[in-house]
Amino acid sequence: MRPDPAAGVHASRADARHGKPTPVEHHRSPWPARWRAFVKHVGLITLALIMLYPLVWLLVSSLKPSELIFRDVSIIPTEIDTTNYTAGWTALQYPFSRYLMNSALIVLGSLVGNLVSCSMAAYAFARLEFRGRQLWFAIMLMSIMLPIHVIIVPQYVLFSRLDWINTFLPLIVPKLLATDAFFIFLMVQFFRGIPKELDEAARLDGCGHGRIYLRIMLPLSMPALATTAIFTFIWTWNDFFSQLIFLTRPDMYTAPVALRTFIDSTGQSSWGPMFAMSIVSLLPVFLAFLFGQKYLVKGIATTGIK
Amino acid sequence: MSVVSEFRRTAGRRRTPGAARTGTRRGDGKAAAVFLAPWFLGLGLITVGPMLASAYLSFTDYSLLRPPEWIGLDNYTRLFQDTRLLNSLKVTFTYVLTAVPLQLVVALALAMLLDRGLRGLAFYRSVFYLPSLLGGSVAVAILWRQVFGAEGLVNAFLGLFGIEGKGWVSDPDTALWTLVVLHVWTFGAPMIIFLAGLRQIPEMYYEAAAIDGAGKVRQFRSITVPLLTPIIFFNLVLQVIGAFQSFTQAFVVSGGTGGPADSTMFYTLYLYQKGFTAFQMGYASAMAWLLLLIVAAMTAINFLASKYWVFYSD
Numbered sequence: 001m002r003p004d005p006a007a008g009v010h011a012s013r014a015d016a017r018h019g020k021p022t023p024v025e026h027h028r029s030p031w032p033a034r035w036r037a038f039v040k041h042v043g044l045i046t047l048a049l050i051m052l053y054p055l056v057w058l059l060v061s062s063l064k065p066s067e068l069i070f071r072d073v074s075i076i077p078t079e080i081d082t083t084n085y086t087a088g089w090t091a092l093q094y095p096f097s098r099y100l101m102n103s104a105l106i107v108l109g110s111l112v113g114n115l116v117s118c119s120m121a122a123y124a125f126a127r128l129e130f131r132g133r134q135l136w137f138a139i140m141l142m143s144i145m146l147p148i149h150v151i152i153v154p155q156y157v158l159f160s161r162l163d164w165i166n167t168f169l170p171l172i173v174p175k176l177l178a179t180d181a182f183f184i185f186l187m188v189q190f191f192r193g194i195p196k197e198l199d200e201a202a203r204l205d206g207c208g209h210g211r212i213y214l215r216i217m218l219p220l221s222m223p224a225l226a227t228t229a230i231f232t233f234i235w236t237w238n239d240f241f242s243q244l245i246f247l248t249r250p251d252m253y254t255a256p257v258a259l260r261t262f263i264d265s266t267g268q269s270s271w272g273p274m275f276a277m278s279i280v281s282l283l284p285v286f287l288a289f290l291f292g293q294k295y296l297v298k299g300i301a302t303t304g305i306k
Numbered sequence: 307m308s309v310v311s312e313f314r315r316t317a318g319r320r321r322t323p324g325a326a327r328t329g330t331r332r333g334d335g336k337a338a339a340v341f342l343a344p345w346f347l348g349l350g351l352i353t354v355g356p357m358l359a360s361a362y363l364s365f366t367d368y369s370l371l372r373p374p375e376w377i378g379l380d381n382y383t384r385l386f387q388d389t390r391l392l393n394s395l396k397v398t399f400t401y402v403l404t405a406v407p408l409q410l411v412v413a414l415a416l417a418m419l420l421d422r423g424l425r426g427l428a429f430y431r432s433v434f435y436l437p438s439l440l441g442g443s444v445a446v447a448i449l450w451r452q453v454f455g456a457e458g459l460v461n462a463f464l465g466l467f468g469i470e471g472k473g474w475v476s477d478p479d480t481a482l483w484t485l486v487v488l489h490v491w492t493f494g495a496p497m498i499i500f501l502a503g504l505r506q507i508p509e510m511y512y513e514a515a516a517i518d519g520a521g522k523v524r525q526f527r528s529i530t531v532p533l534l535t536p537i538i539f540f541n542l543v544l545q546v547i548g549a550f551q552s553f554t555q556a557f558v559v560s561g562g563t564g565g566p567a568d569s570t571m572f573y574t575l576y577l578y579q580k581g582f583t584a585f586q587m588g589y590a591s592a593m594a595w596l597l598l599l600i601v602a603a604m605t606a607i608n609f610l611a612s613k614y615w616v617f618y619s620d
Contacts, residue, residue, distance in 0.1 A: 041426070044419065048433040051491065055440070057459060058449050121345040130338035138316045140345070143353055144309060147551050147601055149577055149594045153587050154359035155352065157370065177348025184345070185309055209337040238443045240554045241574075245582055256444040263448065263561055271452065278445035289439055293432060296439075300495055301502035303309055 062279045066272035085280070088273030092258055093250045096277055099258040102247075103237060103281075106171045106254060110236040111229055113175030114183050118228065119221070121178045122187030123213045127199065137188075143181045148241070156245060170246040171239075175232075183228045186303050190224035191217060227299035230292035234285050255281040308499075310540045314609075364591035374588065381592035391593070393568050394576040395600075397482060401572065402549045402604075405489035410541055413493040417500035418530070431501070435494035446488075447558030451475055454484040475559055478569040485555050485570060496541040503537035504530070535616040543608050550601050553578070573597060 053075070061069045063080050089096045124130070125137055159170040178184060198220075199212045207215070218225070240256045247253055253261070259281055262274040289296065339346075364381055366374035385391055420430055440446050453459045454474035461471030474480045511529050520528065531538075553574040556564065564571030564579070577597070581590030 037425075040419065040424070044430055047416075048430065051437060052433060054449055054453050054459065055437075058445075117344040117348070120341045120343075124338045124341035128334045128338040128341065130335045133338075134316060136342070138313070139349070141309060141313045141316060143349070145547055145601075145605065146353065147547075147594070147597055149551065149574055150360055150598045151353060151356035151594075153363060153581050153591050153594060154356035156582070157359070157363075157587065158356065160370070174348060174352045176344060177352055178345040179348045179352050182309075185312070209334075209341070213341070234439055238440075240442075240444055240557070241578075244557075245578075259444045259448065260558055263451075263558070274448060275452075278448055282440060282443065282445045285439055285443065286436075289432075289436060297431065297435070297498055300498045 058275055059279055062272065062275040064272065066270070069271055069275070084272035084276035087270075088276040088280075091270060091273050091277075092261060094253075094258075096255070096258065096280065098251070099253050099255045100280070102168075102252060103254040103256075106168050106243075107233055107236045109168060109172035110175040111232050113172060114178075114180050114228055114232045115225055117176055117178035118180065118183040119187055119218065119225065120213070121184045122191055123209075123217055125184065126188045126191035127196075127212075127217075128209070140181050140184055143179075144185065152242070152245065159246065165246055166249045166252050168252075171236075171242060180232070182303065183232070186228060186299060187221065187224050189302060190221055194220050223295060223298065226292065227295040230288055230295050231299060233288050237285055237288075308540045310543050311536060360591045360594055363588050364595050366588040368587040368591075369585045370587060371585075377588070381589050382596075384589065385592060385596060390568060390571065391573075391576060394564070394571045394573045397569065397571055398550060398552075398573040401482060401486060401489075401552065402546060405486045406542070406545045406549050408486065409490045409493045410496055410538070410545065412490055413496040413541070414500050414534075414538070416493065417497045417504055418526075420497075420501060421504045431494075431498065434497060438492040438494035441488060441492035442554055444554060444558055447555045450484060450488050450555070451559050454480075454487075476566055478565075478567040481560070481566055481569045485552075485559065488555055489549070489552075496545065499541055500534070500537060503534050507533045532617045533619070536618060539608070539612050539616045543605060546604050546608065547601055550574075550597065550604070 056075050060075045060077050062084050063077055063082065065081055065083070092099075121140070125133065125140070155170070156165075159165055162169075164170050194217065199207075199216055202212050202216055238256065240260070243254045243257050244260075247257060250258075250261075255277075259274070259277055262270065262277065363374060365376060365378060367377050367380075368374035416434060420427055424430070437446075455461075456471075456473035456476065458474075460474065464471045472480075474484050507530065511533075512525055515525050515529060551574055552572055556570045556572045556575050557578070560566075560570045560575075564575045573593070574597070577590055577593045580586045580593060
């Protein structure tokens with residue numbers, strides 16, 4: 001499949017580092033390499049700390065009594081206080097678990113939808129010969145760049161006619177219909193890298209396309225499926241615009257929509273509980289990031305999804 | 307490799323007569339219909355159908371309660387007399403034209419720093435990438451509202467140096483810039499794409515240049531940048547398209563109002579207000595088409611301009 005450019009380049013760099021310094025290296029660097037690397041690391045770590053500071057501060061603040069949050073920039077907690085979490089959990093009309101559950105259901109539906117429908121479409125684009133394939137492929141690529149705002153108003157009208165507002169259907173059904181075309185593209189790229197000989201051999205053995213797709217392409221595409229799954233998870237969990245539009249009844253709110261109502265419904269005094277629930281709603285994304293890093297980086301490097 | 311380069315290739319490809327027939331296997335048409343069925347349905351029902359409906363609605367007065375009433379071009383002429391809309395365009399363009407270039411410069415700079423056989427690369431990459439994943443969330447927008455608030459982190463830091471801050475998010479002069487900072491903070495995604503691009507540049511180019519006496523700056527200008535232009539272009543196109551559609555951050559930071567004084571009234575936020583709080587569906591549809599035209603025009607300009615600065619070695 002995709003050539004791994006890192007392999008070759010890294011090898012040659014490793015050689016250069018471990019071998020004697022070449023005259024070129026000497027010519028280039030007035031400072032000893034080690035000193036330069038040290039300065040670089042100090043700079044990078046400083047920047048990393050600055051970047052992470054707001055997040056760490058959010059976490060620490062969520063563990064402080066509300067009145068201590070402000071004017072206290074330090075991120076070393078003096079004592080750990082979880083009352084914000086218990087207060088935040090029940091601060092809104094429904095317990096926060098309800099909103100988390102709503103989010104989880106939408107994520108689950110989207111996951112299944114994207115994995116099935118996008119991989120099917122990708123199989124057709126990568127392996128099947130049919131009339132107008134290039135045209136349809138171009139249309140698929142164009143749909144990736146289409147702003148959702150162009151279609152959201154009629155979608156809202158359609159879904160309200162179907163009585164789907166305040167259900168999860170407007171958020172899940174489109175995923176079952178491969179509307180996240182980015183993932184089709186991602187999988188087409190991956191499928192193209194799987195040797196054609198494999199499915200040709202299977203065909204000679206009498207396999208139809210259904211079986212080739214199920215028994216050969218999908219099992220060999222676990223990295224692409226994992227990438228799709230993790231990005232779908234994170235995007236759907238973070239999604240706000242469409243959830244805000246389609247879910248207007250508090251019992252159907254997702255975690256982000258519920259979180260947002262904190263700002264309207266409560267005053268300055270409840271920063272603590274709001275921060276606590278912010279942390280709760282960031283946690284699943286953070287965990288997905290921890291476990292899926294490899295796939296996230298690969299996916300983003302090949303297709304530019306964010 | 308990327309969507310944009312793939313799109314260039316697909317769009318530019320000429321059909322050669324007879325080419326379609328070679329390799330065609332009988333039965334693929336039917337199989338393709340089955341495998342593409344969900345996508346075709348989605349394209350028709352969720353994308354193209356609503357697009358056509360949106361085009362129609364944009365010529366009507368429609369509030370959901372009564373049937374749409376045809377009013378011709380009225381919505382479109384209204385667009386250009388609506389001062390709040392014109393202001394939202396100004397806000398959005400200001401945001402796109404500052405946040406996107408700034409973010410890309412930071413992303414490229416960090417990618418350069420992380421490139422050459424650096425120890426702990428995976429660690430730095432993860433740390434810098436994390437904000438990209440969280441940045442679009444409501445939780446981080448809420449955090450930002452506090453960080454740049456009157457009693458927020460930024461002012462606390464400034465206080466350490468004896469500088470008195472202000473409520474950055476509640477001042478119309480600075481509110482938009484806090485969102486620009488938030489966008490720049492999420493530079494990790496383009497940075498990873500730059501890193502992938504930098505790795506494609508053969509090390510020997512730099513070695514040859516160094517032997518010829520080229521310094522770091524010269525190497526950057528004459529090797530790195532030219533060979534990286536396709537990647538810069540790719541990031542630029544995607545980021546511009548994405549930035550025009552920014553919504554969540556402005557919505558949350560301004561409490562849904564686009565304030566103070568409409569200073570964070572992104573175009574999409576105004577569209578949301580018109581469509582889903584004022585229920586002027588016809589007007590919102592016209593706004594959506596104007597947005598599509600603007601995004602398409604910006605993308606087209608990017609593609610046209612790319613002929614003059616993007617260098618493809620293939």
